[in-house]
Amino acid sequence: MAEILDQTELDALIALRRDLHAHPELGFEEVRTSAIVKRFLAECGIEVHDGLGKTGVVGTLKLGNGTSTIALRADMDALAMPEMAEDRSYRSTVPGKMHACGHDGHTVMLLGAAMALARRRAFSGTVHFVFQPAEEGRGGAQAIVDDGLFQRFPIDRFYGLHNMPGIAIGEMAVVPGPQLASSDRWEVVFKGVGTHGAKPHLGLDPSVAAGQFLSAIHTIVSRNVDPVEAAVVSACAISAGDFNALNVIPDDVRIGGTARAYSHAVRDMLEARIGELARGIAAAAGIGVSYEYRRGMPPVINDADTTIRATEAARAALGETQVMTQYPPSTAGDDFAIFSGLVPGAYVWLGNGPAQDGALHHNTRYDFNDAAIEPGIRFWTTLVERELQAG
Structure with a gap:
């Protein structure tokens, strides 16, 4: 493939990436970033649509008589965490707030590809450049879907790209099947009867049930999930009692955590099994219990044919x-799963x-590697021109 962008253009994109890095915006607050996009x-002469999911932007480029339509996604938001790289001239x-996941790089790579594709005009069909807000757990993908993404922009196939530390510059991993886990949250409240710590027999102690529950949930993956599958169940927050009143058994113990899986069936099982254990342990202790399971992002599962194309x-x-074509999936999540x-x-x-x-x-010293911009643009451009081959 001939040179896609010259060095002056790449240098300008690197400068833009660093500008975005220095001015991070959280999900649904990407006003400055959206304006730049x-x-x-x-x-570049690309049709622009804004306001999807509040700050989302879609650029549409239609050429020739081709009827196929594909979409490319870049996320724009930063994270609510401080940047600790004091020696970085373009630090936040x-x-x-900081760009600790590389969304500044993702945005610039897709802009670079849009510029190249608009100039080269070497395809026939329609490509939508989707600049998504609020990927970092705030529901940006669902928000732009709810605002009519697929009704306004019919899409045959959807592609997402994420940088990965540990893979060399100029290399990629493209793998069918599960890529990222579902990301759900759960909460259990054991409801007992508080009493004097010296007279536990006069109450119903929820802390005993909580202890049994904490032990039991960590058997779910080892005893209920097929060994060839993968899942994570973690208790991450516990609240009960008062350290200023260590002679008081509390009425309630509240426990919360996360559950992650790579398949819809395992995800369903985790939801059911956590609740079964909570209710069973509470019943055995003679106390009450409430259980809530809040579904977040589904797993990202690559379609086989679309993966071959990529x-x-x-x-x-x-x-x-x-x-x-072989690379381990991540237990992190991405709401690209909504699109796919x-x-x-x-x-x-x-x-x-x-x-x-x-x-x-998600590290306070993280930085997107500017050397990855050119390979990313080359991939996006090649993908579009191969997918939407001119007649």
Whole structure:
């Protein structure tokens, strides 16, 4: 493939990426970022649609007579955490907020691809550049779907890309099947009868039931999940009693945590089994219990045919030996799952270089690797031109 962007253009995109890094915005607050995206797309001659999910932007480029339509997703939001890289000239200027997951890089790569595709005009069909708000747990994908994404922009296949520390620059992993886990939260409240700590027989102690429950839930994965599957159940918060009143057995014990799975069936089982254990232990203790399971993001599961298309594009863009077709899924989540649950989708990993010196996601020293911008643009551009081949 001929050079897609020259060095001057790449340097400008690197500068833009660093500007976005210095001005992070949380989910549904990406006003400045959205304005930059809209202006950039408009200058490329791309049709711009805004206001989806409050701050989401969709750029549409339609060429020729092709009838196929694909969508490419970039997330724009930052995280509510401080940046600790004092030596970084473009470190966050907003206290308590930083781009600690590379969404600044994702945004710039998709803008670069949009610029290249608009200039090259080497496809026939429609591509939607979807700049999504609020990926970091605030429900941005669902918000733009609720605002009519698929009604306004019919889509045949949907693609997502995320940087991955530990994969070399210029390499990618494109794998069928599960890529990221579902991310759900649960809460159990054991309701007993408080009493004097010296007279436990006069009450119904919920802390004993809570202790049994904490032990029991950690057998779910080892004894209820098929060993060839994977899942995580963790208790992450406990609230009971008062350390200023250590002679008082509390009325209630509240426990909360997370559950993650790579399949819908295992996800359903985790929800049912946590509740069964809570109710059974409470019944044995003669106390009450309430249980709530709040579903968050579903698992990201790559469609087989769409993954083949992405694999072929990655090999064409980066080279046969630069694309891994086996790579372990992550227990993190991504609401790209909302899109790929509605139309065939593929979520791919782009190398971000060594996983060291703060390079891991959600780290206070994390930084997207600017050297990954060019390979990412090359992949996106190649994917569109292969998917929507000109007649």
